[in-house]
Amino acid sequence: MKVLFITKGREDPAARYRMMPVLSHFQNLKIETSLCDELDGIAAKCRLLSQASDAQLLFVQRKLFAPWFTRALKRRCKNIVFDFDDAIFCRSNGGSSASRMRKFRGMLASSSLVLAGNGYLATQCGDVDKVVVPTAVDEEPFNLDIEKEPGCTLVWIGSSSTRKYLEQHRQILEEVGARFPNIILKVIADFDFHLENMSVVNVAWSLESEANQLVSAHIGIAPMTDNPWTRGKCALKVIQYMAAGLPVISSNSGANREVVVQDETGLLADTFDDWLQAIELLSGNESERKRLGSAGRRRMLQLYSSTTVLDSITEVLTSRKLISPA
16 A cells, blocks of 8 residues: 655654654555655645545645645545644634634544544544544653763753743743752753853754753753643653653643653643742752653653554554555
């Protein structure tokens, strides 16, 4: 059989973590695969329709088309798996969007199966056949024997699109810096971040170095607000921290509260004081950091490792006769 993977870009983080591993896994199962990531313009859409006619399954990763085009894809290939890991039916500020919702509902109506990145996203899918599939992380690059940096390093990993959540917690970080001068913040991103009261080490993100940069820190932080958009976030940075063996301090919102087990793998913070108390506790207690970090690593391997999630996807698709591994 042949599976056509459709994404807005293979280098997109969602595609890199949720689609490309599935494509490689299918190839290992002797399933023929092809990839389409050029979707803009009439010529590109015509090529996509032609490719769809030659496939037995379309695996659409996050991309929303106009309903008429989704129906055209469905006419050419009856089996569509739709995978998404964000609240793509609303705006990034949490506001509603009639056009996005219309496209989203059109994709749901044409899909044989929907893979939702968290429980909240699954609740938005109505009565369609759906399964919650968390975002997975490959644990292999994380060498837990790497030496820790001196002092106590908080680490945040993200991008310009999620910078606002770090900015919204600036006051907390400034207060931490004023109270605890031994704490520094490492920011792994595509931008520089600065604080007045705390030393900040800015590290340009790269796929090759991110694992080591995380492991060498002491505490992973995941600040976030709570609105319809953020509830669709799938806790990738939290899972990365857990893969690195780090204890996590996270806002008590979205999928973060599903992934972090309070006082077992990390600490959930609702208020300004919650954040201060959590950072004070973990920054001064190495044994507690190790306890939470080790438990988080075990939980990640059990539920969020690439091997675990890929096996689950294979089982789900095989049971519905959407794929037939050789």
